Amino acid sequence: MSWFLRGVRRGVRTEKEPENNATWPSQLEVKGEFSGCPTRAIREGKWEPGKCVFCRRCEPNLVPTGNTVQPEVKTTNSLFRKSLHVFPVDVGSCGGCNVELKLLFSPQYDATRFGIFLVNTPRHADALLLMGVMVEGMEGPLREALDAMPEPKVVVLIGACAASGGVLGRPPEVNAHVVVPGCPPTPASIIQALRRLKGDV
């Protein structure tokens, strides 16, 4: 039996709206005062998702709502509406962001139906997607990748490490167009960010 038919028989379905399926990370609701946050993601009663590593220490003062963490999308480009080619660069990650990114292409999420593709070279990329804290050995390769990309190009940061340094180091110094919070971000959060960047939603 062909693999296509096997897939059909197993009943793996692509989900219409990619679902968020873990309590952490999810959008947090501030219910009370909390002062022991390891990343200072809570300041003056306000929660900054990009700094949060979703360590659960602030529960029950901050409560996970189960809703997908909202990405910050500063730009939209209709040029990318049909297809967005993404070149991922791990500048010092723990591997968690990498696997969640890979899972965007599992049948459940199937990011390709939204015209989102991974490419193996920056020359073919519209978006440079960075994950991890900035380590010395990756600084040169990151600059080379950015320089090699054709215009127009956008930079997407996924995960607390790339967004703010999280608990492990410093973030890469780049002008980011999209920031996806989470540690790691869920595939649902990443898809939402990339679709908004494309102008789909």
Next chain:
Amino acid sequence: MRIVGQLGEKCLTTEGLMNSPCPQDEEGRPAKEYGSFTFSYGPLAGGPIESLALDVLTRGESVDWIDYVSSKNRKIPLAGLRVEDAILKVERINANFGAAHSIAFLIAVEKALEVEPDEKVVSSRIVELELERVRNHLLVLHRLLDAASLLVPAYTVLSAVEQVNRTIGRACGHRYFMGANFLGGTVCRFEPSMLVGWTFMKEMWKVLENRIFVDRLSGNGVIKDNSLIGPAARAAGMAFDARCDGGDLPYDGFRPVSMRDGDALSRLMVRMEEVESSIEMLSEMRTEPSSFIVPERTGEGIARVESPSGDLAYLVEVEGRMLRKVEVLPPSRANLRAFLSSSRGAIFTDIPFNWESFGIWVSELEVDLG
């Protein structure tokens, strides 16, 4: 007694810590010959899931020599931190082995503090490690199929990885166990009914009916020696496994699976058998959130667990709740040595398959805790 690997300045064996470095055979790099050149792969080459840099000395197709080049070194100093703060970093050394790292670290701390963990916490740890093993081994299978451009089966396997991730998320609140384990307890709530729908193994075995796939793995990266650990050792007929040879969790009556050929195909088959045995184990276990009281003390502790890629060990020195020293022995170090030595003399196109078959994570390979 077998040598597990270098833990800080000392050598960890199944009988304990030796007061000297582990003996190591260093292979010599051959000189360049007429027509040979060095081909650099990475760190940004597409394909591998992480940034990875390799240097290959070749005359075209042959791998006359291959070396690993460091590019992703992360400095994560832990000494001077409270255990509660250090665990946030420990579980981020390698998210894919987040349970193995945090559990080994916590057991080492408990030993240093001379406290016995609660039984429910111990069984939660076994459940977490087995869930993590299933997820990892399926991911290795996916990566091997992806390397062979067998995309339909590759994505079918990825759907199983996602299914396992969701189960982990439901049981422990987080898909990579972050925040699930803390000093003195766990938050995981698992029951066998969470495995309903885990029918993927029936199809996974069918990948071995594909001649093209099997040919890429069979006879590729053969290695058989006593320095192997985890699935690589078991694929070469050595039943080394911290679940039964002096590791720190009670796997009563556990027997590891093993193969004989010591090639990439055997490493994959060991993993597939292990997915089945882990699922069988999980189908008889349940856990609930639990905690126990932890005293303050000054002491040293060593712990070793079987991560999905083999022995993972921590050595810690604590004073009260403060860490004075932390050393880690991640399985990726031994697996990198094995990958390099088994790739020398091979052909270029074998490399991706051999690399993926060892389950190496650069994130833990290049971490510096000092």
